[in-house]
Amino acid sequence: MPTLRFDGQAVTTQDGETVLEALLRHGLAVPHGCRSGICQSCLLKAREGHIPAPAQAGLKPALAEQDYLLACRCVPDEDMVLEIPSAGTLRTPAEIAAIEPLGGEVIRLVLTPEAALDYRPGQYVTLWRDEQLGRSYSLASLPDEGQSLEFHVRVIPGGQFSGWLAGEARPGDRLEVQEAAGSCVYTPALRDANLLLVGTGTGLAPLWGIVREALRQGHRGQIRVMHGAVECDGLYLHEALKRLAAQHDNLHYHASVLRPEGCSAVDERPLDELVVETIGDFSDWHSYLCGAPELVNQLRRRIFLAGARMDAICADAFLPTAPAKT
Template sequence: MPELRVGEQRLTVAPASNLLDALLQGGVAVPYSCRSGSCHACLVRCLRGEPLDGKPEALDPQRRQQGWRLACQCRIVDDLQVEVFDPLRDGRPARIAACDWLGPDVLRLRLIPQQPLRYRAGQHLVLWTDTGIARPYSLASLPDEDPWLEFHLDCRHSGAFSDAARAFKPGDALRLGELRGGALHYDADWQMRPLWLLAAGTGLAPLYGVLREALRQGHQGSIRVIHLAHERSGHYLAEPLAQLVTEHPQLQVELLDAAELPAALAELRLVSRQTLALLCGHPDSVETFTRRLYLAGMPRNQMFADLFLPHA
């Protein structure tokens, strides 16, 4: 039976046990969210031994060389010694510059990292509270233009991080974990192509960053933004989007609630076979978007999606 060692703790586990499950069952506090290798909240570093990694491509080669693995994707096949990601030791320090409500359920969080952070519009970061609660959130800010890192937190439902976030105030310290993402981005080669951005809820956050990046780079093709919200009050960026429409004639914005969505999607028609689509939100919404775009004639390799997975 393999032995799993974490600090001074030694656990005997069944062969091929999932590493995250073994750690949790042994009482080791490991944050996790998606269990699919996307959020990177469950990072651990292998100190001795090597697990069977089911998704080695999820981490960049440098992180893997340093011994980092995603616990949710690994199985224990031999004796293994690991250490859990420690935000105080391994994370980047940041301070809250501002936190305010953009709507009844959306908290805008602006952070100032104490060390420079290079990122692309559309990526996401794992945020850590000082009590060790971790959750991945997409960046809504624009690199090299906004002086802060901006996040839009959906607080409609209770959750460990969102509940803690309700008490955040300017000056509070947070830690930044792994920078991830890349499916949602803007490519300079797209300048003449029609661009559709379809978002549900706070899935609008990364697409808002991508939209501003496209406009900053002088995108020449048409841009269509569709935002799905449970109700009208959920269109938390309605005003800044309306302002962008007045400044950029190639931009069209549609704000829909759940009842309006089927009819609006049924009317979608491709203006060009070169149209690209970026999709973000809950998996059900993204699947609905994807299916309708495919039926409208858009090839799947022209759709780029990021899923906001519910906590496992």
């Protein structure tokens, strides 16, 4: 019978037993719910071993491609190494290659990791300045452009991490990069779909990765990128996105600015109105929403009510760091 490795323990399965049953039988803590492959509470990631097809039925393609599986539907046919998805803790040392202003409060951080990082555009990583101080940022680079990692960091005055980056940090300084996570990624299955990419502030970073990845893969459906900022200088990729849109017939770029004095080529409607009025019927759209939690959650609901399928909305709300406990 196949043996499972999970949480530092080895578990031998019994005939016909699922991964979930085997782990629970050994008293291991695995989140679970319906035990029928529907609620997806028992999502695990396979580090090694073949995943039987029924264990991925109903999963988003992005999760299936990253070797996620449903423990309650997985009857293993060979040995497997499994983990709870959020448990990614492998860290890669990296060196700061560049820190430069991008516009407004946003800086571009470029890192050179010691070993190539396994990631997909749209995912995020946690950067560690030391053992205790880590912050999550979305990747704006593409793995196919080389080993360098690019991030867009909003500098928060007095921020322990972003303040350090903007002030003291210098090229050559070292950080650690934790494994990439997140399921808001582009997959080849979406090539003919219409893509709506909506971001506020540095919520644009993962979208900058996704839009370039989609174009690189020869995306055939429409793509609309909508970026919201408080003032014009917050539209930190305004020119780059306008240029990219000019080069691709199926790409359109819209910018929304809360205080539009002195801006050029921006929409004066608030971002959510711009999104809803531009698209209208969302039933043919696949949406990625990144940035401020209130806007992301509100838009997710509006887009769903305006006809989008639930599984065609990918939301990535950027949560502020909780204040340190004293």
